[in-house]
Amino acid sequence: MECKCVECVxxxxxxxxxxxxxxxxxxxxxxxxxxxxxxxxxxLPTQTLTQKLFHGDICSKQALDQIARIFKSLKYxxxxxxxxxxxxxxxxxxxxxxYEWNFVEIDNxxxxxxxxxxxxxxxxxEYLYKMDRWxxxxxxxxxxxxxxxxxxxxxVSYIPEFKYLYDFHxxxxxxxxxxxxxxxxxxxxxxxxxxxxxxxxxxxxxxDEEPEVxxxxxxxxxxxKAHAAxxxxxxxxxxxxxxxxxxxxxxxxxxxxxxxxxxIARAVNFYTPxxxxxxxxxxxxx
Numbered sequence: 001m002e003c004k005c006v007e008c009v010x011x012x013x014x015x016x017x018x019x020x021x022x023x024x025x026x027x028x029x030x031x032x033x034x035x036x037x038x039x040x041x042x043x044l045p046t047q048t049l050t051q052k053l054f055h056g057d058i059c060s061k062q063a064l065d066q067i068a069r070i071f072k073s074l075k076y077x078x079x080x081x082x083x084x085x086x087x088x089x090x091x092x093x094x095x096x097x098x099y100e101w102n103f104v105e106i107d108n109x110x111x112x113x114x115x116x117x118x119x120x121x122x123x124x125x126e127y128l129y130k131m132d133r134w135x136x137x138x139x140x141x142x143x144x145x146x147x148x149x150x151x152x153x154x155x156v157s158y159i160p161e162f163k164y165l166y167d168f169h170x171x172x173x174x175x176x177x178x179x180x181x182x183x184x185x186x187x188x189x190x191x192x193x194x195x196x197x198x199x200x201x202x203x204x205x206x207x208d209e210e211p212e213v214x215x216x217x218x219x220x221x222x223x224x225k226a227h228a229a230x231x232x233x234x235x236x237x238x239x240x241x242x243x244x245x246x247x248x249x250x251x252x253x254x255x256x257x258x259x260x261x262x263x264i265a266r267a268v269n270f271y272t273p274x275x276x277x278x279x280x281x282x283x284x285x286x
Contacts, residue, residue, distance in 0.1 A: 020055050020057055020123075021051070021053045021054060021055050021056070021057050021058045021093075022057050022058055022063075022066065023120050023123065024051065025049075025051055025058070025067065025093070025095065026067070026070055026116065026120045027117070027120055027121065027191065027237065028049065028051070029049070029067070029071070029097070030113055030116060030117050030120075030191070030237050031233075031236075031237055031238065032047075032049075033077070033099065033109075033113050034113060034192075034237055034238035034264075035238065036099070037106060037109065037110060037113075037260060037264075038238065038258070038260050038261070038264075040103070040260070042100060042101050042102065042103055043099070043100040043101075044098055044099050044100070045098055046080055046096055046097070046098045047096070047097060047098065048094060048095070048096050049094070049095045049096075049097070050092060050093070050094050050095075051092060051093055051095070052090070052091070052092045053091040053092060053093060058084070058093055059084075060084055061082055061083065061084045063084075064082035064083075064084060064093055064095065065082060067082065067095065067097075070116060071116065076099045076100055076101035076105070076109065077097065077099045078097060078098045078099065078100075080096040080097055080098060081095075081096045082094070082095045082096070083095075106260070106263065107263055107267070110260075110263055110264055110267045111267050111270070113237075114190050114192070114264075114267050114268055114270075117190040117191045117192070117237050118189060118190040121189065121190050121191040121237070122189075124191070124235075125189060127235075128164040128166065128187050128189075129164070131164065131165075131166050131167075131187070132163075132164040132165050132166070132187075135165040135166060135167060135168060136148070136149070136152075136165055138168075139165065139168055139170060142170050142172075143170055143172060144172075151246075152165060152184070154246075155184070155186075155196060155244050155254070156186070158244075158253070158254040159186070159194060159254065159265055159268075159269060160269065161188045161189065161190075161268045161269045162186035162187065162188045162192075162193075162194045162265075162268070163186070163188070164186060164187040164188070165184065165185075165186060165187075166185045166186060166187040166193060166232070167184075167185040167228075167232070168182075168183065168184050168185065169181075169182065169183040169224075170182050181197050181198060181199075181217070181220050182197075182198040182200070183195060183196065183197050183198070183220075183224050184196040184198070185224075185228055185232075187236070188268050190237065190268060191236050191237035191238075192236070192237050192238055192239075192240065192264060192268050193228060193232070193236045193237075193238070193239045193240070194239070194240050194241065194242065194265065195221060195224045195225050195228055195239055195240070195241040195242070196241075196242055196243070196244050196254075197217055197220045197221050197224060197241070197242075197243045197244070198243075198244055198245075198246075199217055199243050199244065199245040199246075199247075200245075200246060201245055201246050201247035201248075201250075217243050218243075218257050221241035221242065221243060221257045222241065222257065224241065225239045225240070225241040238264070240256065240258070240261035240262075240264050240265055241256070241257055241258070241261055242254050242255055242256040242257065242261070242265075243255050243257070
């Protein structure tokens with residue numbers, strides 16, 4: 001039986017066969033660069049990327065050379081060569097590139113790749129709108145809680161550009177969070193997604209401050225980041241991760257588990273009009 005959920009019905013717009021060829025190539029390169037940044041790899045020898053063409057917007061080697069202009073702000077990115085192949089109704093391109101940067105330039109590099117993603121991810125925003133509406137509806141139904149929107153807005157207030165609820169995993173037994181945590185997957189306009197693992201606060205329990213509990217939530221973030229990248233990899237540029245606590249006594253309720261993830265969140269948030277005061281209460285796991 002064919003699934004009729006919103007994601008299955010609309011997700012084909014995010015798949016390679018349905019993306020415009022140049023757009024698909026740009027976003028694929030963006031994913032490769034984001035992955036290198038997050039893995040702290042500042043150098044990649046010449047790499048070959050092969051892609052089938054479906055839409056005809058790359059119809060010559062000259063058209064492929066647009067990549068050099070699109071990525072010109074990334075001074076560390078070197079476009080080596082591009083080849084256009086067409087035979088027996090099977091059209092493809094082979095694209096060669098390399099990169100190398102200094103770690104002190106990482107914030108500028110993140111800003112540049114997000115600027116590119118912001119422009120080339122635009123056609124997918126309608127899909128994010130649909131997923132957001134569907135996920136909010138399902139979340140309310142599963143949680144049976146009328147204040148779900150308020151809870152979500154509290155989180156989004158710290159990372160306002162991540163305003164789409166793309167997916168979630170919810171457990172109403174909040175006392176069992178270490179074994180089965182509640183998790184939200186939020187999306188932004190530039191294709192950067194954020195995993196948020198919820199740390200529910202209980203007034204009469206004080207184990208949240210124990211090191212093993214702290215480390216366990218850290219590991220959950222890493223696990224769900226990997227899961228999101230595997231499940232939704234063709235629909236996103238990269239995944240960052242954080243925890244959020246509803247403890248009213250915590251001054252910085254949103255904590256990123258990685259310094260680079262925090263830098264990416266700040267760079268994404270730069271495009272939010274109200275970003276001047278945003279992320280001031282967000283901290284890094286220490």
